[in-house]
Amino acid sequence: xxxxxxxxxxxxxxxxxxxxxxxxxxxxxxxxxxxxxxxxxxxxxxxxxxxxxxxxxxxxxxxxxxxxxxxxxxxxxxxxxxxxxxxxxxxxxxxxxxxxxxxxxxxxxxxxxxxxxxxxxxxxxxxxxxxxxxxxxxxxxxxxxxxxxxxxxxxxxxxxxxxxxxxxxxxxxxxxxxxxxxxxxxxxxxxxxxxxxxxxxxxxxxxxxxxxxxxxxxxxxxxxxxxxxxxxxxxxxxxxxxxxxxxxxxxxxxxxxxxxxxxxxxxxxxxxxxxxxxxxxxxxxxxxxxxxxxxxxxxxxxxxxxxxxxxxxxxxxxxxxxxxxxxxxxxxxxxxxxxxxxxxxxxxxxxxxxxxxxxxxxxxxxxxxxxxxx
Amino acid sequence: xxxxxxxxxxxxxxxxxxxxxxxxxxxxxxxxxxxxxxxxxxxxxxxxxxxxxxxxxxxxxxxxxxxxxxxxxxxxxxxxxxxxxxxxxxxxxxxxxxxxxxxxxxxxxxxxxxxxxxxxxxxxxxxxxxxxxxxxxxxxxxxxxxxxxxxxxxxxxxxxxxxxxxxxxxxxxxxxxxxxxxxxxxxxxxxxxxxxxxxxxxxxxxxxxxxxxxxxxxxxxxxxxxxxxxxxxxxxxxxxxxxxxxxxxxxxxxxxxxxxxxxxxxxxxxxxxxxxxxxxxxxxxxxxxxxxxxxxxxxxxxxxxxxxxxxxxxxxxxxxxxxxxxxxxxxxxxxxxxxxxxxxxxxxxxxxxxxxxxxxxxxxxxxxxxxxxx
Numbered sequence: 001x002x003x004x005x006x007x008x009x010x011x012x013x014x015x016x017x018x019x020x021x022x023x024x025x026x027x028x029x030x031x032x033x034x035x036x037x038x039x040x041x042x043x044x045x046x047x048x049x050x051x052x053x054x055x056x057x058x059x060x061x062x063x064x065x066x067x068x069x070x071x072x073x074x075x076x077x078x079x080x081x082x083x084x085x086x087x088x089x090x091x092x093x094x095x096x097x098x099x100x101x102x103x104x105x106x107x108x109x110x111x112x113x114x115x116x117x118x119x120x121x122x123x124x125x126x127x128x129x130x131x132x133x134x135x136x137x138x139x140x141x142x143x144x145x146x147x148x149x150x151x152x153x154x155x156x157x158x159x160x161x162x163x164x165x166x167x168x169x170x171x172x173x174x175x176x177x178x179x180x181x182x183x184x185x186x187x188x189x190x191x192x193x194x195x196x197x198x199x200x201x202x203x204x205x206x207x208x209x210x211x212x213x214x215x216x217x218x219x220x221x222x223x224x225x226x227x228x229x230x231x232x233x234x235x236x237x238x239x240x241x242x243x244x245x246x247x248x249x250x251x252x253x254x255x256x257x258x259x260x261x262x263x264x265x266x267x268x269x270x271x272x273x274x275x276x277x278x279x280x281x282x283x284x285x286x287x288x289x290x291x292x293x294x295x296x297x298x299x300x301x302x303x304x305x306x307x308x309x310x311x312x313x314x315x316x317x318x319x320x321x322x323x324x325x326x327x328x329x330x331x332x333x334x335x336x337x338x339x340x341x342x343x344x345x346x347x348x349x350x351x352x353x354x355x356x357x358x359x360x361x362x363x364x365x366x367x368x369x370x371x372x373x374x
Numbered sequence: 375x376x377x378x379x380x381x382x383x384x385x386x387x388x389x390x391x392x393x394x395x396x397x398x399x400x401x402x403x404x405x406x407x408x409x410x411x412x413x414x415x416x417x418x419x420x421x422x423x424x425x426x427x428x429x430x431x432x433x434x435x436x437x438x439x440x441x442x443x444x445x446x447x448x449x450x451x452x453x454x455x456x457x458x459x460x461x462x463x464x465x466x467x468x469x470x471x472x473x474x475x476x477x478x479x480x481x482x483x484x485x486x487x488x489x490x491x492x493x494x495x496x497x498x499x500x501x502x503x504x505x506x507x508x509x510x511x512x513x514x515x516x517x518x519x520x521x522x523x524x525x526x527x528x529x530x531x532x533x534x535x536x537x538x539x540x541x542x543x544x545x546x547x548x549x550x551x552x553x554x555x556x557x558x559x560x561x562x563x564x565x566x567x568x569x570x571x572x573x574x575x576x577x578x579x580x581x582x583x584x585x586x587x588x589x590x591x592x593x594x595x596x597x598x599x600x601x602x603x604x605x606x607x608x609x610x611x612x613x614x615x616x617x618x619x620x621x622x623x624x625x626x627x628x629x630x631x632x633x634x635x636x637x638x639x640x641x642x643x644x645x646x647x648x649x650x651x652x653x654x655x656x657x658x659x660x661x662x663x664x665x666x667x668x669x670x671x672x673x674x675x676x677x678x679x680x681x682x683x684x685x686x687x688x689x690x691x692x693x694x695x696x697x698x699x700x701x702x703x704x705x706x707x708x709x710x711x712x713x714x715x716x717x718x719x720x721x722x723x724x725x726x727x728x729x730x731x732x733x734x735x736x737x738x739x740x741x742x743x744x745x746x747x748x
Contacts, residue, residue: 036686037695044678045419065664065689073667073685081681290439293447304418307455311447312410315439321411322696 011257019137022085026259059091075135088136141169143183148216155187179206197232207238266332289314300338385631393511396459400633433465449509462510515543522590529561553580571606644702663688674712
């Protein structure tokens with residue numbers, strides 16, 4: 001059994017996910033090493049943020065340095081010198097961006113390789129082949145990801161295609177030691193989400209993911225979409241919310257029953273000077289922090305961010321030392337991981353709801369310097 | 375006694391330098407945190423390169439975040455969260471660059487503050503005051519640093535002014551727990567170097583430095599200048615070569631009797647893709663390294679750079695992931711520290727000369743991809 005539920009508290013739960021290279025406790029958050037590199041952070045530093053698993057992008061890796069190269073090297077864990085878990089995303093979201101896509105058909109996606117300028121077809125079967133070569137612990141089915149704001153008819157089409165592609169992915173998934181997750185689409189149309197959840201949930205995936213969310217919908221749309229998905233999926237498999245990264249959304253979704261998260265949100269914000277603190281996000285680039293000698297966070301920290309003062313970090317941003325981006329990024333990742341540790345403690349003690357309310361009250365009570373909700 | 379010589383082998387030696395916050399074994403190399411930040415590296419990462427001491431720039435710190443701020447915070451060790459030794463340079467070299475300097479007089483330097491645009495006078499006394507506030511273990515006298523290529527008459531003037539300023543620095547040096555080093559000038563005019571060494575060496579400094587070198591002179595000029603300085607300085611004090619950072623120059627100068635080094639050379643080269651290896655420097659951005667699965671260096675490495683392959687580092691540069699600059703910088707610093715460890719071992723075993731010859735032969739025998747000699 002890949003996934004074991006160890007404790008539940010309402011919909012929130014603690015699970016154990018056994019992968020071929022790591023055993024992970026859920027809920028967990030995955031930072032992103034898009035093309036096998038974390039932005040401004042080494043793999044070693046990521047280890048120190050209490051991160052046990054990250055996600056990389058198989059499609060982008062297939063372009064550079066190449067899935068064959070990574071395979072020949074000894075697969076991605078060895079290539080990146082990482083001893084925990086690794087997911088790869090199929091790259092459905094990226095390949096369907098304006099930058100790459102030429103044509104989307106039932107067969108697959110025709111995209112332009114930005115390096116060779118060649119037009120190429122990328123199918124669900126290609127995605128499986130590429131991800132198997134790269135060798136992550138968990139790979140994702142190729143899905144048809146709609147942008148936010150598409151109409152019902154369009155979304156209906158993506159649900160249908162996502163289901164067809166999911167079956168093709170299952171059929172070309174050979175090495176069962178590598179786990180395969182299916183992705184639920186449906187935009188914020190709750191009936192379409194339910195339909196997609198039922199379809200994808202009927203297939204023998206090792207886990208499921210919420211796709212096409214955290215793309216601009218409001219909180220109520222997002223949480224309703226999660227709920228309807230949870231209600232229509234088998235609950236004995238792990239559930240992964242793709243692309244969710246703001247602390248307050250993660251904590252809400254843990255309460256709704258989500259087990260796994262990933263997002264560029266913590267690090268992208270960090271690079272723009274937004275630092276998560278227990279009392280809400282702050283803009284560390286504000287001049288007043290030069291004279292604030294307190295720690296960036298005295299409760300949520302890792303070895304790399306312990307004893308770093310607001311003054312020092314503000315100064316590094318001020319004089320444009322890029323190591324400021326490193327420290328801010330490590331801190332925001334570490335913050336999410338520490339928050340999830342607190343979540344797990346609360347779940348174990350059957351007090352998740354009150355914990356969540358208190359946590360959010362404190363995070364939101366001070367006059368917010370920065371709005372992090374999308 | 376601040377400095378104890380533990381072992382000598384010819385002019386090369388191992389010493390123990392007792393500072394107020396650290397006891398350091400010489401010879402050692404100091405990476406540079408110009409404005410209290412290392413370029414692309416955290417203080418924590420620098421620790422892992424086997425670095426025990428670094429240097430920062432007091433003049434630049436006085437502009438931002440301000441020497442008073444650093445003082446109020448609890449001085450520079452606390453501000454940067456560093457538990458080893460710290461030197462500050464007076465900033466003589468920087469303040470006399472075209473970017474800052476307005477007028478150079480016997481009294482001091484009139485410079486333009488780039489942030490406030492105000493013209494300000496900076497005297498040897500100011501330099502001492504600023505460095506005492508910042509609170510490094512070792513501070514440097516303010517000197518008059520000539521650019522390379524100046525004529526004899528000009529250099530003669532800088533020797534005279536450097537001596538006068540040195541005396542003023544000694545006179546305004548109050549806290550004797552903070553060690554003060556004097557700087558020898560003289561360009562590559564050997565008689566002027568000798569004169570400057572005698573003058574500076576006659577003053578009660580805790581150590582001495584070679585200034586105004588590694589600025590464009592050839593090897594023979596550089597080594598002769600070092601020799602004549604060594605011959606004319608008291609040898610019971612530590613000798614610091616300011617701004618020397620190429621592996622082959624450092625190893626030669628250890629042989630000539632230099633104890634301390636600092637330079638941006640290893641990290642600046644790293645950021646341009648030049649990686650030191652035992653078999654000479656390589657240009658990691660070359661396409662061929664994508665397919666080279668060997669370690670960037672299998673002999674000289676630290677925790678952060680161990681098991682990093684040439685392929686992975688080449689790829690990070692290729693896709694412009696800045697963490698490649700981090701890894702390359704850490705490696706080049708670590709390389710110098712490992713080389714100095716080997717130097718110390720050889721000195722202890724009284725075989726420094728043959729060690730140095732073998733080391734240089736191997737470093738230089740392969741067809742050089744990159745010329746690192748200036």
